[in-house]
Amino acid sequence: MKAVRIHRQGDHDDLVYEDAPRSAAATGDVLVEVHAASFVPDELTWPGTWVDRAGRDRAPSIPGHEVAGVVAEVRYGTTGLNPGDRVFGLTDWHRDGAAAEYVAVEARNLAVIPDGLGFEEAAALPLAGLTAWQGLFVHGGLRAGQRVVVHGAAGGTGTLAVQLARHAGAHVIATGRGRAAALAAELGAHAFVDLEQQPLRPAVGQVDLVFDTIGGDLLARSADLVGPGGALVSITAPPPVAPAGGRAAFFIVEPDHVQLAELARLAGSGAVRAHVGAVHPLAEAAKAFAAKQRGIPGKVVLSVR
Ligand SMILES: NC(=O)c1ccc[n+]([C@@H]2O[C@H](COP(=O)([O-])OP(=O)(O)OC[C@H]3O[C@@H](n4cnc5c(N)ncnc54)[C@H](OP(=O)(O)O)[C@@H]3O)[C@@H](O)[C@H]2O)c1
Structure with a gap:
């Protein structure tokens, strides 16, 4: 699959758009075909970008822990989600993120995107x-x-x-x-x-x-x-x-399925909306990180499909 990766500790200039092995879904995971992703401007400095939960080096690392896309595959323990569902949510800090064509996400960290909400806005929300x-x-x-x-x-x-x-x-x-x-x-x-x-x-x-x-x-x-x-x-x-x-x-934000579903409900009803300040194609992820650091309001989103 195409992905954006960073091979050594550095900043957004070190992000590379390249071929990478397709993410593998494990028990409890859903494989999401990514349509849009977003990121936090300083996430390349976070420890989870560089090591897995056991502290082992996990570079090269795929950034972007906010995803919106379509369920491509469900594994055991993912009750309630089906292939073809439009979903959004948070990916694990210590695993590859969503700046890629596919990402494996724990099903409990996803919710269904309400009708009328596009992928780009959904990716800016979780x-x-x-x-x-x-x-x-x-x-x-x-x-x-x-x-x-x-x-x-x-x-x-x-x-x-x-x-x-x-x-x-x-x-x-x-x-x-x-x-x-x-x-x-x-x-x-x-x-x-x-x-x-x-x-x-x-x-x-x-x-x-x-x-x-x-x-x-x-x-x-x-x-x-x-x-x-x-x-x-x-x-x-x-x-x-x-x-x-x-x-x-x-505090550090925690994934929470009930809160995510409530945010989806509020966004679906128009009570709140994620502010998408700019959208860049996945291949231009480095430019997207740079744009965010120059003061773009709200979230900068990567368009993947
Ligand atoms: N603990 C957690 O769980 C958690 C979760 C999410 C984010 N974070 C952290 O929280 C911070 C904010 O994240 P974010 O995604 O909301 O970032 P963001 O989109 O860059 O928002 C920060 C806002 O604060 C403004 N700002 C920054 N410095 C300012 C200053 N000196 N005077 C006036 N305004 C200033 C920025 O304006 P300009 O763009 O004009 O500078 C921007 O509007 C980051 O450090 C991020 O890593 C932590």
């Missing part, structure tokens, strides 16, 4: 959607009527977090660079803070939850925004300072 869901509701405990800050609102994760928080009835304060303001408003944010122009604390006031997708100094300064009983939740690093009277949390 990682960002699950991360936003878990950050807001599982780790952040967000409820209707609460105030939430979403740092990095125009990013892959941020675009979903703004919409999910708004859909849940929260008051949403989005942050980012000034160019992100229009998109944040379009996605339903009630307010926007330009991090390069406005002082954070006076612009935000006190909130119940800060959901951080940027990290660094901003994460350290954000503890101060959280009111009593609130939470500071980050996907970039453990918060160095916990809010006074509140909680601090860092």
Whole structure:
């Protein structure tokens, strides 16, 4: 099959479009004929890109852990999915990803794509959607009527977090660079803070939850925004300072079939949509990674078929 692979630790310039052995489905797996895939800009630095679960070198490695495609083959233990089903979901961090014509995925990490949702939009949804869901509701405990800050609102994760928080009835304060303001408003944010122009604390006031997708100094300064009983939740690093009277949390997104199916339902009904900032053919994966690093909003998607 055609695939994009990286043979040694490096950056996106080291991605090669080439022939590779077709992925083999194991017990519990479905083989997916990939139509579209997506990725996280810094995933080539993640340990799972380079080693399997036992810590063994697994290069050359196929990136892109978000997939949308058609079930080509089902193995034992994959009840509920059939060849020909349109599916989307997350592939294992420690196995080959979806930047290829085929990928083997555990069936429990897939859900059926709702009618009316295209492959490219579906590929942009699983990682960002699950991360936003878990950050807001599982780790952040967000409820209707609460105030939430979403740092990095125009990013892959941020675009979903703004919409999910708004859909849940929260008051949403989005942050980012000034160019992100229009998109944040379009996605339903009630307010926007330009991090390069406005002082954070006076612009935000006190909130119940800060959901951080940027990290660094901003994460350290954000503890101060959280009111009593609130939470500071980050996907970039453990918060160095916990809010006074509140909680601090860092988490790694987990595959979750029920949450994935709920995201599919919300996307199918139009309540949320993955923001596809750009689409590149699979052969141009290196350009796609570079484009994302230049500030394309939302997700950059690889079109495979
Ligand atoms: N823990 C987990 O499970 C998990 C899951 C998914 C992602 N992540 C991590 O979370 C981070 C975000 O992922 P993502 O896919 O959402 O990335 P992304 O699409 O690049 O989103 C990040 C957003 O933050 C903005 N931003 C970054 N630095 C900024 C700054 N200094 N000032 C203002 N805005 C800034 C970016 O704007 P520009 O593009 O204009 O810079 C972009 O809109 C990455 O580090 C990723 O590895 C972790």
